[in-house]
Amino acid sequence: MNGVRRSGKVSKHAGLSGIAIPLMTRFGYTPVFAGAVEATASMGGQIMPPVMGAVAFIMAETLNVPYADIVKAAVIPALLYYFTAFWMVHLEAGRKKLMGLSADECPNPWTALKENWHLALPLAALVWMLFHGFTPMFAGMMGLSLTAILLLGAAIAARISHTAFRMVFWFGCGLGAAAFLEFGIVPVLGVITLLVAVNLMVKGGHSTLRALRNSLIDGARQALPVGIACAIVGVIIGVLTLTGAATSFAGFIVDIGSHSLLASLVLTMLVCLVLGMGIPTIPNYIITSSIAAPALLKLGVPLIVSHMFVFYFGIMADLTPPVALAAFAAASIAKAPPMRIGFKATQIALAGFVVPYMAVYDPQLMLQGAWTWAGVLYVLSKAVLAIVLWGGVAVGYLRATLTLPERLAAFAAAALLVSAVPLTDELGFAAAALLLLAHGWRTRGQAAVAA
Template identity: 60%
Template sequence: MTNETRAAKEAEVDAAIHDPTHGGFQPTVEGRILFWIAVAFSLYQIAVAAHVVTLASQVVRAFHVGFLILLAFPLVAAARGWSRPMRAVAWGFALAGVAVALYQYVEYEPLILRAGFPLTRDIVFGVVALATVFAAAWIIMGPALPIISGLFLGYCLFGQYLPRPFNHRGYGFDQVIDHMAYGTEGIYGIPVYVSATYIFLFILFGSFLERAGMIKLFTDVSLGLVGHARGGAAKVSVISSGLMGTISGSGVANVVTTGQFTIPLMKRFGYRAAFAGGVEATSSMGGQIMPPVMGAVAFIMAETLGIEYHEVVTAAIVPALLYFASAFWIVHLEAGKRGLLGLPKAELPSPGNAVRKGWYLLLPLGALVYLLFSGYTPLFAGTVGLSLTVLLILGGTVALGLPGQVLRIVFWVGLGLIAASFFRYGINAILVAAALLILANIFVAGGRDTLAACRDSLAEGAKTALPVGVACAVVGVIIGTMTLTGVANTFGQYIVSVGETSLFLSLVLTMITCLILGMGIPTIPNYIITSTIAGPALLALGVPLLVSHMFVFYFGILADLTPPVALACFAAAPIARENGLKIAGEAIKVAAAGFVIPFMAVYTPALMLQDGGPLAEAIGYVPAVAYIIFKAGLSIVLWGAAVIGFLRAPMLVWERVIAAAAAFTLIAALPLTDEIGFALAALALGLHWYRTRGLTAAAPRATEPADESPAE
């Protein structure tokens, strides 16, 4: 399958997932059935999160996967227009997934008692569970992830026939199925646990915020802040995509949502199509490393490492800001090189007005961040954030129906006090308020439309969770293989042996491994695979635990920007009307900081606000943080100038070479490389300034919005 075909299929499924009309479900009998299944799925997850329904953890996971399978097959069949017989097959797979979930519920205690000694019917249901999960992953995300997981499953079954040191002692078919399909080591492992708790709630939270107008708020603020500046169209893309990343769990979804606006805008104002697509792809994937959500990986990382959520976010803040600063700097230089002005200021929205109109949308996000950093669990924080969003949506309609401004203010103050009462009375206070507002909306003007919008958000959230949830289930096979066979030790020992002679070579080898394993795979399974295989090896080489996981996470993310797969770039290709590989080439230039920062963090953990490293020991923690941020910022400035070939004016070839050498030596963290790097930086910047002292930067040419040509 070509990259274009893969991106087209993903975009097709993504379009079905994100269609906002009636939750995106077709207005047929089958569509209405799927719609209410999706609503029931979301309500079930909310009930579990709010402890309205109390079930064993294994059953919660099984029902979560059962709902995913029930919804996935018929939905994809309807979206792709499968024939009637094929739709019947799809429903057959869906019902088989439900049967597996019910079997786990009915046989919960007996399965625990006979763990390790499965009956024949246990094996049958286990095979059905694996088959439905693999098939669902294939039709939703394409072949990459199922094939990788399938290879690991095959290794469990036949690895004893491989030569040393890759072989294992051998495991029976019943033992492998029991390990993968029951308990918490296979498809119902930590990824599905996190998907069934934290991730689903945050996806639902984002769905409600989007429907309430958060995307428009982000876009208007971005346009108002930087739209008028030099190259403002591309800077809008960087900021809006970064803001979207705070509530989104998919970089590719970011591309196809914000990219529909930002890529044509950049092209209209003079940016090359490939560069416009590269900027959007880079910014959207950067949203996956931007706190507080980080593509929901922050929660899995915290759960996996056994640390607090705020520790993960703290480590990610500086690298994320440097990543977006790098992208912002490079689009600024590209605009200067090509003389591109910003948008007419008179035509842009006011960021102040945008915030004044939509300030209330920031309250749930602010409450979410506050709770997460105050030590509350992500499950509780997500539930509260979602509840507050629903209160704002429902309360807004009720407030509009009240006569007089004073009464409306009293209403909002009262609603705020009720929302704040959760600190004393728990989540039940918010749930009671939401129930009362639902009743009130039935009787006020526009209230039923608001309830319908909330209902549609429930359905849309469930659909958006499908790729993530199914990916978490199928990637559990990889984790199950690691725990059963210990194969990760073989790879880890090889990296450690290389690291004994050169840590840098081990890091490069790990980077290449992550870029290969991360190709075409969503954010969460991407991190799980790379951290399981490569993370322990870096830890054995003395890299701090959190830094080692961030290292593999970042390069797994960047796999969606690097050829040959470059899924985010191929998703941008039809919007930009440009070849996906050309977009990938531009994206790598824009995302240069993403390739550099993980290496710098390994040698100087202070970049991720972590203790340790020779620099912090020599000069102290705070000076080390300030120094490494300054050095990283300078290397970004130099690298951008070298890549784009522009600073105050177009740069000569030898100036670009010196700037690139300075940037590299500042990154290397070897003896004397900092001194050499600063000297080369002073030489490159000083000579360029001296040569251009009598010149001004290339005069920006006046750009007026032009009609889009039918093709580039």
């Protein structure tokens, strides 16, 4: 089971890496850095709304909360995660004096969107249903059905010469698909059946049907390991519960948390990382959420925050050496040592390790508890400033190369901003301001020469 699931993730990751990694190395980034960036960005897709990964849907079902609540809690941490990756790439480019494409060489995303906007319609419908009370299972089924209608209809519309007839054809398909709001899935299946019948008779329709069949087969193959994992994990959870191991571990975390919440969070993180190195993300979340998340809840951590905490570190396990599955997938294309890529990816994905702790101490970062927009902006500013400083520490560059005392000061300021101890925020902001001013003054001549 493990091998099946992980090989699927590797193939998907490798497909994306096959484009991004050669482009980055061509522009001057090292193979290790390029592989680490791609591994970090690929893993972040599981925590990025609006769709996220399969664990988000399982979390919504487990907690019996609307999927929109899961998305609401995940959106700010996900943006911080990708901001970290962007900032690391930006600093590395500055450190190595790399230049980007000229304006006339950059592709125009608006042109691509204008030409292929219709391909986003099934995704838009899926997101709309998820945010309007439909179950994830029904929303996914409808998204798949609408995708089938789009593909089958495109094969037929390409053979209609007159624009007016094509518009009437698409209007009829859209009307039949929209009928699900009133009559359920039956009219949608009727439209698909009719389109399949027409594709059997038009030129090129057989190739479209084969492509659709192969896509359904691939989807079933990817879903099968998920179902098997959930079934086997149910047995593991039952064993842990009946033997009392789960209760003992949860009690141990609670006992530690009564003396130090930070120590219990670190222990929970280590458990998630170790489990994630041996099993896929989904069973990792199910096990840790049934053992560790209730203990964090008893320590006063909000429900969704406690589950997000174990969810995030289950994902980070695929970036963390010694296993670092995503790093191994990137290493085969980057032609670089996988362990070096894993350590660099861990460095780039810093927000994935820090933000869950910040959310526990200040749930407003996940829009939980009695949050206000002022409070959210305040904790978000702390997180962004800490990421900026930690990026400088990791790369050794901000406006120019950082000296050793500047790197130490940046690390201390970032640590103060993350800490949840009285006066640490004030000290962190003051230290960050002094550091940035001193660094800007010291490098003003270098910046003028570079410009």
